[in-house]
Amino acid sequence: MTSAGRFAPSPSGELHVGNLRTALLAWLFARSTGRRFLVRVEDLDRARAGAEELQLRDLASIGIDWDGDVVRQTERAELHASALRRLAADGLTYECFCTRREIQEAPSAPHAPQGAYPGTCRDLTEAQRERRRAERPAAIRLRAGVSEWAVTDVLHGRYAGLVDDFVLQRNDGVVAYNLAVVVDDAEQGVDQVVRGDDLLPSTPRQAYLAGLLGYRVPEYAHVPLVLNPAGRRLAKRDGAVTLAALASAGVGPERVTELLLASVRLPGSPSAALAAFAPAALPREPWVLDPAELTSRPPHRAELSGLGGSTAV
Numbered sequence: 001m002t003s004a005g006r007f008a009p010s011p012s013g014e015l016h017v018g019n020l021r022t023a024l025l026a027w028l029f030a031r032s033t034g035r036r037f038l039v040r041v042e043d044l045d046r047a048r049a050g051a052e053e054l055q056l057r058d059l060a061s062i063g064i065d066w067d068g069d070v071v072r073q074t075e076r077a078e079l080h081a082s083a084l085r086r087l088a089a090d091g092l093t094y095e096c097f098c099t100r101r102e103i104q105e106a107p108s109a110p111h112a113p114q115g116a117y118p119g120t121c122r123d124l125t126e127a128q129r130e131r132r133r134a135e136r137p138a139a140i141r142l143r144a145g146v147s148e149w150a151v152t153d154v155l156h157g158r159y160a161g162l163v164d165d166f167v168l169q170r171n172d173g174v175v176a177y178n179l180a181v182v183v184d185d186a187e188q189g190v191d192q193v194v195r196g197d198d199l200l201p202s203t204p205r206q207a208y209l210a211g212l213l214g215y216r217v218p219e220y221a222h223v224p225l226v227l228n229p230a231g232r233r234l235a236k237r238d239g240a241v242t243l244a245a246l247a248s249a250g251v252g253p254e255r256v257t258e259l260l261l262a263s264v265r266l267p268g269s270p271s272a273a274l275a276a277f278a279p280a281a282l283p284r285e286p287w288v289l290d291p292a293e294l295t296s297r298p299p300h301r302a303e304l305s306g307l308g309g310s311t312a313v
């Protein structure tokens, strides 16, 4: 299968400049390495009517193109179920009946890392499971054989993190994100995962699961997020941060693209940025952005010069 990179937004509303910046970086990583670029809509949880169309329109208007049809996670339930059946057949799953509260209140095993599932349901007898099934539907958890796993990330180097008996299928029957993302990436031929570095802590779980399913672990690049001046992840309430809001304020998509590329020290058009792109030169710190700057400043020559010597086209 041809190798590919991807952008996988949740269709919960319009994308903001933080999402768009991550999308641009994923596109640059994929295209600069000759990969196909896929868009997958992660709609297991939060799909707002019309959001997908808006998001695709916004991606196109900042110069991102993609290959093939846009795929939706909810259309892939059979692939997810099939992966779950393979894990179950290998004895790698078990039913968990814990409520959130029971997990919080359970005494954690000695030396268990913070946030790890305490293993309450791991060794229930069949009689105990029968009884619990009558009380509430079960979630399905992975029977993990390790407590830590290491991945290699293009920007972070070696990163080791927690692997616990994480949930594969929620007790409402919906496949869990960690399983869906691993199956979808592998089945779509995605061998390069570029996304926000808030997802780095869940990456060891996903890489470990990919191995159990016999998939090749993709190359990872977790890119810094955009933060508001208070140091929190940028959100729509922070100001005019969507393309539509910025357009209303007189800042068009080309200008937004220039600003986003300047924030990663690249020249201001997608094609020029692609020619100049080098992962090693990317900033490793978050971009702290006061949204007011997007609308108050006129285009500033100095900001766009000296960016790798390429001329913005």
Ligand SMILES: [Zn+2]
Pocket: 095, 096, 097, 098, 119, 120, 121, 122
């Ligand atoms: Zn449990």
